[in-house]
Amino acid sequence: MLYAERDDFKDLIPIPQDEGPSPLAPINYSQKCNPHRDAMDMFRAVVDINEKSERALGLTEDIIRMNAGHYTVWHYRTTILVELGLDLQSELKLMDELSTEFLKSYQVWHHRRLCVGLLATTTSPFADKNCPAAVTISSTPQTSSPPPPLPSSIDLARYELQFIANLFHATEDPKNYHTWVYRQWILTYFDKLFQDQDRHHELEFIESLINDDIYNNSVWSHRFFCLFKLGWLHTSLEAEIEYVLIKIGIAPSNMSSWNYLRGILKVNRKGLNQQRVLQFSETLVKAKSASDDMNPPLPALEWLADAALEDKNPIATKHYLTLKDLDPIRRHYWTWKSHLALSA
Amino acid sequence: MSESTAKLNADKHVEYIVNLGRAENTLSYHLTEHLRLNGIYWAITSLSLLGRIDALDRSAVIEYVGNCWNSSNGGFSSHPNHDTHILSTLSGIQILITLDAVEEAKIDTSKVVDYILQLRPSNQGFFTGDEWGESDTRFTYCAISTLSLLGALDRLDQVESGTSIKQKIVSWFTQCINFDGGFGNNIGAETHSGQVFTAVAALAIIDRLDIIHTDNLSWWLSERQVQNGGLNGRPQKQEDVCYSWWVLSALSILHRLHWINKDKLISFILSAQDPDCGGIADRPGDVSDVFHTLFGVAGLSMLGYPEIERVDPVYCMPVKTIERLGLKKSYTLL
Ligand SMILES: [Zn+2]
Numbered sequence: 228m229l230y231a232e233r234d235d236f237k238d239l240i241p242i243p244q245d246e247g248p249s250p251l252a253p254i255n256y257s258q259k260c261n262p263h264r265d266a267m268d269m270f271r272a273v274v275d276i277n278e279k280s281e282r283a284l285g286l287t288e289d290i291i292r293m294n295a296g297h298y299t300v301w302h303y304r305t306t307i308l309v310e311l312g313l314d315l316q317s318e319l320k321l322m323d324e325l326s327t328e329f330l331k332s333y334q335v336w337h338h339r340r341l342c343v344g345l346l347a348t349t350t351s352p353f354a355d356k357n358c359p360a361a362v363t364i365s366s367t368p369q370t371s372s373p374p375p376p377l378p379s380s381i382d383l384a385r386y387e388l389q390f391i392a393n394l395f396h397a398t399e400d401p402k403n404y405h406t407w408v409y410r411q412w413i414l415t416y417f418d419k420l421f422q423d424q425d426r427h428h429e430l431e432f433i434e435s436l437i438n439d440d441i442y443n444n445s446v447w448s449h450r451f452f453c454l455f456k457l458g459w460l461h462t463s464l465e466a467e468i469e470y471v472l473i474k475i476g477i478a479p480s481n482m483s484s485w486n487y488l489r490g491i492l493k494v495n496r497k498g499l500n501q502q503r504v505l506q507f508s509e510t511l512v513k514a515k516s517a518s519d520d521m522n523p524p525l526p527a528l529e530w531l532a533d534a535a536l537e538d539k540n541p542i543a544t545k546h547y548l549t550l551k552d553l554d555p556i557r558r559h560y561w562t563w564k565s566h567l568a569l570s571a
Numbered sequence: 572m573s574e575s576t577a578k579l580n581a582d583k584h585v586e587y588i589v590n591l592g593r594a595e596n597t598l599s600y601h602l603t604e605h606l607r608l609n610g611i612y613w614a615i616t617s618l619s620l621l622g623r624i625d626a627l628d629r630s631a632v633i634e635y636v637g638n639c640w641n642s643s644n645g646g647f648s649s650h651p652n653h654d655t656h657i658l659s660t661l662s663g664i665q666i667l668i669t670l671d672a673v674e675e676a677k678i679d680t681s682k683v684v685d686y687i688l689q690l691r692p693s694n695q696g697f698f699t700g701d702e703w704g705e706s707d708t709r710f711t712y713c714a715i716s717t718l719s720l721l722g723a724l725d726r727l728d729q730v731e732s733g734t735s736i737k738q739k740i741v742s743w744f745t746q747c748i749n750f751d752g753g754f755g756n757n758i759g760a761e762t763h764s765g766q767v768f769t770a771v772a773a774l775a776i777i778d779r780l781d782i783i784h785t786d787n788l789s790w791w792l793s794e795r796q797v798q799n800g801g802l803n804g805r806p807q808k809q810e811d812v813c814y815s816w817w818v819l820s821a822l823s824i825l826h827r828l829h830w831i832n833k834d835k836l837i838s839f840i841l842s843a844q845d846p847d848c849g850g851i852a853d854r855p856g857d858v859s860d861v862f863h864t865l866f867g868v869a870g871l872s873m874l875g876y877p878e879i880e881r882v883d884p885v886y887c888m889p890v891k892t893i894e895r896l897g898l899k900k901s902y903t904l905l
Contacts, residue, residue, distance in 0.1 A: 244651075244652075271652070296606070298654060298656065298701070299648075299653045299654040302654055302701075302703060305703070337703070337704075337705060340705070341703070402805070402808065404756075404760075404761070404763060407760070407761060408755075408756060408757060408760050411757070411759055411760060415759075442806070442807045443807070444761065444805050444806040444807055444808075445761050445805075448749070448755075448760075448761035448762070449761070451749075451750055452759045455750075456758070456759045482794060482806050483806050483807070486750070486751045486791075486806075487750070489750070489751075490749075490750025490751060491750070493750060494750060555832075556796055556798065556800075556832045556835065557793055557794075557796070557830065557832070558832075559829050559830050560790065560793055560830045563830075
């Protein structure tokens with residue numbers, strides 16, 4: 228039923244959008260039934276009298292379900308939740324559903340983050356469903372740097388991590404950018420509360436995603452984030468290199484794992500001339516070149532070339548020229564590299 | 572359409588863009604209210620690059636953009652009476668400057684500048700999208716681009732707790748540099764071509780490209796070209812016409828545009844044109860939209876495709892407009 232005809236809204240007069248002058252063409256105002264326009268007209272009536280109420284909350288939910296990108300409506304929803312001190316845990320439950328449905332909407336993740344930030348800094352324990360969070364919020368919330376989370380919110384953090392893990396599985400989209408950014412925010416924001424078991428859990432999660440799809444660049448990027456940005460590496464760098472080499476052995480042309488390998492050496496201020504990696508790359512190149520129908524994995528050859536260039540070894544030029552033949556789409560890049568090697 | 576015979580269907584695209592405005596009673600028109608001002612910017616810029624800016628009613632556009640300006644907080648909203656946002660604020664300013672109509676629209680630009688400046692949380696080197704916002708390289712680019720277009724970059728020299736805002740911005744971007752030389756939307760976030768453009772262009776505007784590992788990043792960008800000539804946003808993701816903008820603009824600013832295979836990319840973009848209704852889609856066979864139309868045309872422009880006006884890779888506006896403002900930075904087009 229349209230909002231304009233609903234009994235529980237009959238005290239309000241919907242306000243149609245003042246389209247103003249149309250930039251593109253004359254207005255052809257449709258009188259056809261349009262639930263989105265109907266809800267928006269009622270939304271303007273609600274905003275007009277600044278009504279913060281349960282029914283206004285329901286109205287925002289309806290609009291969001293039709294149009295998850297409408298940030299004005301999201302903002303109004305947040306204000307209602309905060310001003311009425313409504314239960315943010317049930318809001319989070321709703322977000323569980325909406326995040327699945329509108330996975331690629333920036334607003335869904337943004338709103339979730341606001342809710343979690345508020346829940347984590349209020350005294351009501353996450354598990355206590357009967358105690359709505361008593362929240363105060365300034366007119367300009369500095370969500371970029373919310374106060375630190377309370378120790379009791381560790382369960383909330385764990386819930387969020389598990390939720391995302393399930394979501395990746397359910398939506399079959401473990402590369403969704405907003406979701407990864409959100410997960411990294413959780414890991415950063417709750418960092419001090421996490422214990423060894425949580426870190427262990429996260430590394431297992433990463434491992435399972437790499438095993439699902441070894442080419443998933445988001446997971447490799449996330450591994451770097453955990454081990455080297457959050458500083459969770461507890462093994463030696465050599466052990467981590469061995470780990471990557473095993474993964475490269477499975478998919479020798481995978482740029483994501485090769486880039487990761489370069490990255491972990493760089494962040495540890497090491498060059499490409501690691502005996503272990505050179506040997507490994509040479510073996511890969513030789514094995515493939517031996518069978519005539521197969522090209523050597525380009526990143527392995529590229530590693531040998533770049534390492535030789537680093538060493539001012541003239542073999543680099545030859546490698547780059549081979550790469551130019553094997554990867555003609557980037558021939559200008561390889562030509563430039565071969566010139567660099569010649570003049571080195 | 573075979574690769575060799577494909578041509579840019581400029582007239583069709585102009586027709587497609589002009590017809591967009593005739594769809595006002597459709598549901599999708601209402602569902603995109605939150606993108607309306609961006610949409611007009613994409614339309615105006617496409618038409619301008621196609622040399623047909625007169626195809627839209629100039630005074631109606633100016634009046635509409637004026638109605639999207641919030642004179643109390645200084646920002647622009649995507650549609651009259653919506654909340655203001657940094658994305659629509661940049662679009663509003665880009666439209667008015669392209670039409671050379673800032674004064675005509677009676678916008679108090681000092682208020683716009685103040686609106687932008689208050690979107691930076693104190694002591695931080697990034698800007699947020701609105702007062703609820705989060706840090707993002709994209710919003711930071713929008714802020715820097717808007718300030719520059721309004722001739723107010725010097726406001727970033729202001730010192731706060733011992734360092735200038737500009738220094739804080741540079742140090743934030745420095746922290747955002749990833750192990751592959753690229754940028755995500757935040758510190759530690761996966762490198763993404765779109766975010767790379769925003770970081771590179773923002774640093775170009777404030778003359779601090781020196782913090783970028785140029786060869787490393789340019790190599791990562793040229794790795795985005797796949798066998799059919801198209802570009803993707805991240806390794807192993809599908810190619811998409813809009814990356815013809817994000818990847819090429821960054822490479823152009825870094826003077827490495829020639830690392831891309833030009834002919835293959837041109838045929839990929841042209842193959843994503845809709846031969847019947849006009850417009851360009853994200854990839855061949857999909858429905859076209861004005862966003863991909865602009866970024867396809869802008870990509871062709873940087874590649875030197877004939878009869879398209881040159882686009883400025885830093886501001887995504889016509890070169891002649893940026894030259895008029897005296898804001899041209901160093902870059903290489905093909
Ligand atoms: Zn796209």
